[in-house]
Amino acid sequence: MPSSFCVFKYFFEHRYRHYQRAGDCDLSWISKIQVNQPAVLRRAEQIQARRMVKKEWQAAWLLKAVTFIDLTTLSGDDTSSNVQRLCYKAKYPIREDLLKALNVHDKGLTTAAVCVYPARVCDAVKALKAAGSTIPVASVATGFPAGQTHLKTRLEEIRLAVEDGATEIDVVINRTLVLTGQWEALYDEIRQFRKACGEAHLKTILATGELGSLTNVYKASMIAMMAGSDFIKTSTGKETVNATFPVAIVMLRAIRDFFWKTGNKIGFKPAGGIRSAKDSLAWLSLIKEELGDEWLTPELFRIGASTLLSDIERQIYHHVTGRYAAYHDLPMS
Amino acid sequence: MRIGVIGLILSPTFSFLEMMWRICPALAVGCTVVVLVPPGSPTPLLLAQLAGELGSFPGILNVINGPASLGPILASQPGVQKVTFCGAVEEGRVLRRTLAGQGAELGLALGAESLLVLTEAADVDSAVEGVVDAAWSDRSAGGLRLLIQESVWDETMRRLQERMARLRGGRGLDGAVDMGARGAAAHDLAQRYVREAQSQGAQVFQAGDVPSVSPFFPPTLVSDLPPASPCTQAEVPWPVVVASPFRTAKEALAVANGTPRGGSASVWSERLGQALELGYGLRVGTVWINAHGLRHPEVPTGGCKESGSSWHGGPDGLYEYLRPSGTPARLPSLSENLNYDTFGLAVPLTLPSGPEIGPSPAAPYGLFIGGRFQAPGARSSRCIQDSKGNLQAYVAEGGAKDIRGAVEAAHQAAPGWVSQPPGARASLLWALASALERRESAFTSALERHGVELKTAKVEVELSARRLRAWGARAQAQGHLLQVAELRGPVLRLREPLGVLAIVCPDEWPLLAFASLLAAALAHGNAVVLVPSGVCPIPALEVCQDMATLLPAGLVNVVTGDRDHLTRCLALHQDVQALWYFGSAQGSQFVEWASAGNLKPVWVNRGRPRAWDQEAQGAGPELGLRAARTKALWLPMGD
Numbered sequence: 001m002p003s004s005f006c007v008f009k010y011f012f013e014h015r016y017r018h019y020q021r022a023g024d025c026d027l028s029w030i031s032k033i034q035v036n037q038p039a040v041l042r043r044a045e046q047i048q049a050r051r052m053v054k055k056e057w058q059a060a061w062l063l064k065a066v067t068f069i070d071l072t073t074l075s076g077d078d079t080s081s082n083v084q085r086l087c088y089k090a091k092y093p094i095r096e097d098l099l100k101a102l103n104v105h106d107k108g109l110t111t112a113a114v115c116v117y118p119a120r121v122c123d124a125v126k127a128l129k130a131a132g133s134t135i136p137v138a139s140v141a142t143g144f145p146a147g148q149t150h151l152k153t154r155l156e157e158i159r160l161a162v163e164d165g166a167t168e169i170d171v172v173i174n175r176t177l178v179l180t181g182q183w184e185a186l187y188d189e190i191r192q193f194r195k196a197c198g199e200a201h202l203k204t205i206l207a208t209g210e211l212g213s214l215t216n217v218y219k220a221s222m223i224a225m226m227a228g229s230d231f232i233k234t235s236t237g238k239e240t241v242n243a244t245f246p247v248a249i250v251m252l253r254a255i256r257d258f259f260w261k262t263g264n265k266i267g268f269k270p271a272g273g274i275r276s277a278k279d280s281l282a283w284l285s286l287i288k289e290e291l292g293d294e295w296l297t298p299e300l301f302r303i304g305a306s307t308l309l310s311d312i313e314r315q316i317y318h319h320v321t322g323r324y325a326a327y328h329d330l331p332m333s
Numbered sequence: 334m335r336i337g338v339i340g341l342i343l344s345p346t347f348s349f350l351e352m353m354w355r356i357c358p359a360l361a362v363g364c365t366v367v368v369l370v371p372p373g374s375p376t377p378l379l380l381a382q383l384a385g386e387l388g389s390f391p392g393i394l395n396v397i398n399g400p401a402s403l404g405p406i407l408a409s410q411p412g413v414q415k416v417t418f419c420g421a422v423e424e425g426r427v428l429r430r431t432l433a434g435q436g437a438e439l440g441l442a443l444g445a446e447s448l449l450v451l452t453e454a455a456d457v458d459s460a461v462e463g464v465v466d467a468a469w470s471d472r473s474a475g476g477l478r479l480l481i482q483e484s485v486w487d488e489t490m491r492r493l494q495e496r497m498a499r500l501r502g503g504r505g506l507d508g509a510v511d512m513g514a515r516g517a518a519a520h521d522l523a524q525r526y527v528r529e530a531q532s533q534g535a536q537v538f539q540a541g542d543v544p545s546v547s548p549f550f551p552p553t554l555v556s557d558l559p560p561a562s563p564c565t566q567a568e569v570p571w572p573v574v575v576a577s578p579f580r581t582a583k584e585a586l587a588v589a590n591g592t593p594r595g596g597s598a599s600v601w602s603e604r605l606g607q608a609l610e611l612g613y614g615l616r617v618g619t620v621w622i623n624a625h626g627l628r629h630p631e632v633p634t635g636g637c638k639e640s641g642s643s644w645h646g647g648p649d650g651l652y653e654y655l656r657p658s659g660t661p662a663r664l665p666s667l668s669e670n671l672n673y674d675t676f677g678l679a680v681p682l683t684l685p686s687g688p689e690i691g692p693s694p695a696a697p698y699g700l701f702i703g704g705r706f707q708a709p710g711a712r713s714s715r716c717i718q719d720s721k722g723n724l725q726a727y728v729a730e731g732g733a734k735d736i737r738g739a740v741e742a743a744h745q746a747a748p749g750w751v752s753q754p755p756g757a758r759a760s761l762l763w764a765l766a767s768a769l770e771r772r773e774s775a776f777t778s779a780l781e782r783h784g785v786e787l788k789t790a791k792v793e794v795e796l797s798a799r800r801l802r803a804w805g806a807r808a809q810a811q812g813h814l815l816q817v818a819e820l821r822g823p824v825l826r827l828r829e830p831l832g833v834l835a836i837v838c839p840d841e842w843p844l845l846a847f848a849s850l851l852a853a854a855l856a857h858g859n860a861v862v863l864v865p866s867g868v869c870p871i872p873a874l875e876v877c878q879d880m881a882t883l884l885p886a887g888l889v890n891v892v893t894g895d896r897d898h899l900t901r902c903l904a905l906h907q908d909v910q911a912l913w914y915f916g917s918a919q920g921s922q923f924v925e926w927a928s929a930g931n932l933k934p935v936w937v938n939r940g941r942p943r944a945w946d947q948e949a950q951g952a953g954p955e956l957g958l959r960a961a962r963t964k965a966l967w968l969p970m971g972d
Binding site for chain 2: 030034035036037038039040041042043050213214253289292
């Protein structure tokens with residue numbers, strides 16, 4: 001039987017830890033690391049096969065998963081209207097009567113954040129203020145998604161996004177530095193991003209699909225954490241391979257090792273390719289297995305997704321009514 | 334061709350998969366199977382019912398639920414040609430002793446412990462997952478002996494303990510648990526082991542979300558167990574892991590090979606060279622590199638040393654159920670009154686029947702040990718008479734001490750011979766064959782004096798040389814690549830030498846049998862101790878003269894003397910890896926009985942002569958199969 005799992009405690013408390021300060025760059029932490037890919041693949045398969053959650057526990061886990069979502073829209077055709085719709089959906093992610101049926105309508109269930117391009121940050125802030133919500137706005141920055149622009153403009157993007165009101169910044173690392181093994185330069189860059197963010201939360205996107213090997217993923221994670229990231233994120237969502245379990249296992253091991261070495265807890269965010277409610281449950285199991293219950297809060301775990309929310313809503317609808325919903329039954333996001 | 338009726342005896346904690354892995358190949362080659370399962374397991378009965386519904390062939394699969402004591406009864410039924418036993422080492426030994434001399438051949442698959450070697454160049458987190466697969470899951474066969482390189486000891490222990498805390502135990506059918514329970518007997522065994530280990534000064538760590546009632550046993554990690562304690566020698570029960578440190582890879586090999594168990598092992602190292610060196614050096618049946626517990630029906634799985642020599646899967650698994658075409662079925666040759674304690678204990682006196690007539694023969698032959706002729710320990714000789722009853726020569730009377738010396742010399746020469754490239758081995762065998770041909774007249778005359786016709790003698794010598802050459806040509810590094818579905822990466826099926834092979838040569842075809850057996854053994858990289866034919870050892874001793882100059886010292890050792898006494902010494906010797914006996918039926922029975930000591934694989938002829946001149950019996954693939962053992966080396970790939 002699934003163990004008792006405290007579901008409702010962290011729904012609406014968006015209290016942030018104090019942001020991470022950059023530590024020293026200690027290359028000896030990564031010099032002897034080797035990651036064996038076939039073994040990691042085997043572990044990934046195992047996790048997905050075990051730890052099934054059913055019935056009312058599944059509904060509870062799904063509601064918990066909603067609180068981890070960074071509701072995202074990163075398309076070329078974003079305008080203020082769809083951003084407004086997104087912000088409203090972030091405030092009211094599940095239909096009111098479904099929440100009433102599950103008796104959680106008064107818990108203030110919202111998603112964790114709203115994630116948009118820098119140019120749309122103003123619209124998002126305005127829409128959320130109009131809805132009367134304290135949900136933070138996250139902005140991507142530093143030449144998202146490829147990161148192949150000059151450092152000067154990348155830093156300027158961060159500053160402008162913070163000025164516009166974004167309280168979380170998702171930066172992309174320079175893959176060139178990883179692939180050429182320039183770890184110190186990578187550390188310096190991320191440190192500069194940290195400074196440019198000021199008090200905003202820094203999420204470092206490693207773009208693991210482009211890093212070449214799991215060993216590089218581990219090393220990049222460590223460097224990003226040493227340089228002061230609050231979160232490490234798997235991917236931009238625009239690569240060919242985005243968030244997969246093997247990559248996540250390696251990053252979670254890096255987070256755990258960093259915690260053992262320094263006592264600081266860094267958060268984790270998979271993004272891209274998480275579309276079904278079943279996937280989200282598997283991710284929650286993964287975090288619980290690898291890191292433990294303390295990491296299952298919005299301060300330390302986010303899921304970057306856009307269509308995931310509708311699938312979760314559909315599953316909740318089925319749990320409450322016993323029927324499968326049509327497309328038009330549930331509000332659009 | 335297929336053997337016939339197979340009996341299969343399973344241990345109380347058998348798994349359905351293990352049973353199927355043995356039944357299916359047997360049925361596939363055309364044998365019929367009788368399975369003895371412990372009471373309380375209905376699944377095999379269901380299987381037998383389904384088999385019975387096949388219609389045209391009722392009775393191909395039969396299942397009996399019964400206690401283990403029915404095992405010997407099943408094995409001694411007339412018509413049962415082979416018995417395979419899976420279970421604990423002690424029971425296997427007892428079964429081996431009970432079945433000595435019976436008609437059925439015995440295959441043993443014993444013990445469930447495995448080994449994991451974690452070097453400093455490993456991915457420690459993945460290796461910890463390997464430990465979980467090996468010891469703390471429902472798929473693991475038994476306990477685990479874990480060897481950790483000292484430089485990563487602290488790191489590994491910390492990660493192991495963290496990982497143990499996340500394991501969940503409970504009823505096996507619950508989908509969210511990692512490990513179930515295996516019955517009260519397994520629980521008690523594990524409990525006893527842990528208590529003993531604690532009393533001997535070890536540190537015991539247990540963790541995991543497991544119910545504390547019997548039969549559930551939590552995952553256990555034992556460390557700091559003194560190497561000299563009895564627990565280090567005993568088999569580690571499930572779900573216990575015993576961890577010990579090592580300093581270098583060479584030390585790891587010495588520690589790992591220092592137990593009598595030889596089942597399966599995994600090596601964790603990202604350095605290819607180091608991983609392969611450890612993989613080749615471990616004396617086990619299966620080695621996984623950077624993985625643990627992978628299984629596939631195409632890959633042979635078995636063991637060596639005390640894990641028994643029965644295989645399942647792959648070509649070796651099929652050979653278990655086949656015998657060379659043309660060889661007759663085995664018949665029982667049990668002699669009830671064979672006294673195992675006194676067989677071959679004392680050497681009967683052989684006094685000459687009358688005074689010596691005729692010219693005095695040359696000086697007595699010594700024993701050929703360590704590359705030269707030596708005087709026997711007992712300082713006595715026996716006379717060899719020719720077909721007319723006249724004295725032909727004196728040969729040495731070898732005894733227990735000489736056997737000991739011979740086996741030691743063979744062990745010293747073995748590593749050098751193994752490391753010789755196959756081409757060098759081939760050229761030495763060819764040189765020996767040429768030497769044989771050069772002295773053909775000497776051999777022919779020696780054989781003639783024993784009543785062999787001149788024509789036959791010439792044929793014998795020529796065939797002997799030809800066999801030496803043929804086996805020399807086959808002395809390649811025998812191993813081939815298996816492509817396993819669902820695995821990315823190769824699996825190597827290596828054929829490794831057994832070690833020291835003891836051969837008791839038959840009386841028929843004295844030179845040819847000697848040469849055939851010697852050639853097969855040497856070509857596969859073994860060192861040999863031979864006891865030549867009792868009535869006609871002269872040709873063998875003449876070959877030794879050539880071997881003294883051609884072959885490395887100690888590689889081939891020839892000890893003459895009373896056959897029963899020497900057989901006894903060899904069969905009871907714990908450091909002989911295999912024994913081939915071609916002598917009397919009583920001797921065969923004794924050899925089978927005595928092999929239970931170190932569970933060495935034996936090949937006996939039960940007193941029936943073989944036609945050594947025919948290809949099928951004298952130089953067939955059977956010799957090649959028995960002269961080496963298989964090792965499966967798994968190399969999953971990916972970056």
